[in-house]
Amino acid sequence: MEPENDMQPPWRVLKLVVPEMVSDSLQGILLEMGALGLQIIDDETRSIPDHEVPPSDQAELLSTFSNEEGLEARVMARLGAVFQQIPGCESIEVSWHDLFHEDWVAEFKSHWQPLQLGKNIYVIPSWHEASYRLGSPTDLPIYLDPGMAFGTGLHATTALCAEALQAHLEQSPIRQLLDVGTGTGILSIIALKLGAQFALGTDIDPVAVHNALENAAKNEVFDHFEANDKLPDQRGSVHDVVVANILFKPLIGLAPHIAQSIASGGTLYLSGLLQSQESDIRDAYEAQGLSHVRTATKDEWILVQFEKR
Numbered sequence: 001m002e003p004e005n006d007m008q009p010p011w012r013v014l015k016l017v018v019p020e021m022v023s024d025s026l027q028g029i030l031l032e033m034g035a036l037g038l039q040i041i042d043d044e045t046r047s048i049p050d051h052e053v054p055p056s057d058q059a060e061l062l063s064t065f066s067n068e069e070g071l072e073a074r075v076m077a078r079l080g081a082v083f084q085q086i087p088g089c090e091s092i093e094v095s096w097h098d099l100f101h102e103d104w105v106a107e108f109k110s111h112w113q114p115l116q117l118g119k120n121i122y123v124i125p126s127w128h129e130a131s132y133r134l135g136s137p138t139d140l141p142i143y144l145d146p147g148m149a150f151g152t153g154l155h156a157t158t159a160l161c162a163e164a165l166q167a168h169l170e171q172s173p174i175r176q177l178l179d180v181g182t183g184t185g186i187l188s189i190i191a192l193k194l195g196a197q198f199a200l201g202t203d204i205d206p207v208a209v210h211n212a213l214e215n216a217a218k219n220e221v222f223d224h225f226e227a228n229d230k231l232p233d234q235r236g237s238v239h240d241v242v243v244a245n246i247l248f249k250p251l252i253g254l255a256p257h258i259a260q261s262i263a264s265g266g267t268l269y270l271s272g273l274l275q276s277q278e279s280d281i282r283d284a285y286e287a288q289g290l291s292h293v294r295t296a297t298k299d300e301w302i303l304v305q306f307e308k309r
């Protein structure tokens with residue numbers, strides 16, 4: 001058999017070492033350029049409870065891209081233009097390396113630790129399931145195997161959506177959740193574990209659809225979950241709650257389909273958006289007849305809530 005390193009790597013990883021103040025803006029741009037995953041190592045992730053670690057004000061952004069022809073030229077041309085516009089980008093370190101499947105799994109497993117979302121939700125990598133012990137009987141563990149799908153709970157936008165769904169379920173039930181851009185299925189699984197009756201996850205990535213179904217089975221909510229790659233309004237206006245954590249551009253394109261999928265009186269939570277995109281996203285969804293309710297913020301990311309009257 002050929003040694004693996006003679007083969008084309010499936011992914012290339014771009015490493016940027018950047019001033020922390022520009023980290024959130026760059027994360028949005030990297031995702032827009034097609035990054036499949038982002039790993040962020042900054043003062044927050046480096047901190048150790050009860051130990052003082054001097055702040056570095058530097059963040060490392062590791063973004064994984066499919067290894068397609070012309071990738072580096074395309075990404076570097078866009079970043080070059082962005083670096084000129086954002087103050088603080090003069091001294092950014094840039095490097096690229098190959099990523100093979102085995103490396104990715106090993107790398108991911110070494111970094112991904114259990115993490116808390118919302119009040120009492122703990123996202124546990126499935127390989128920690130056997131050794132994980134609940135801290136309190138009210139803890140809600142969600143076991144996820146991320147495969148290559150996005151949605152590990154590590155991103156601020158996933159946390160914003162999980163918190164919104166938990167707060168929603170404390171006020172009123174969810175009968176038919178639609179989770180657009182389901183990724184690992186994390187948001188559907190959290191909602192179902194917290195009492196939602198049914199969830200439909202959709203994703204344009206077939207790997208994500210498969211991974212979400214597997215994770216639903218792992219968390220014993222499979223009977224209440226379906227996933228496919230169809231448009232959000234595939235079942236008509238039946239969903240009392242819709243959550244879509246994608247990115248600005250696809251959310252603009254999907255606006256008529258998402259608006260159409262919501263039942264009268266229903267709620268929409270949109271995330272994957274930067275603060276600078278709030279007014280454009282509000283315009284696009286208000287033009288579909290939805291009313292803005294509130295906007296929540298975490299770092300530079302936002303969640304925008306609408307209702308359909």
Ligand SMILES: C[S@@+](CC[C@H](N)C(=O)[O-])C[C@H]1O[C@@H](n2cnc3c(N)ncnc32)[C@H](O)[C@@H]1O
Pocket residue numbers: 149150151152153157158161180181182183184185186187202203204205208245246247250254272
């Ligand atoms: C940021 S991830 C969110 C994953 C998960 N829902 C979470 O909150 O962590 C966005 C997901 O949206 C999917 N996606 C991107 N564009 C889409 C589109 N037009 N329709 C449906 N899904 C899309 C991606 O494949 C990816 O799995």
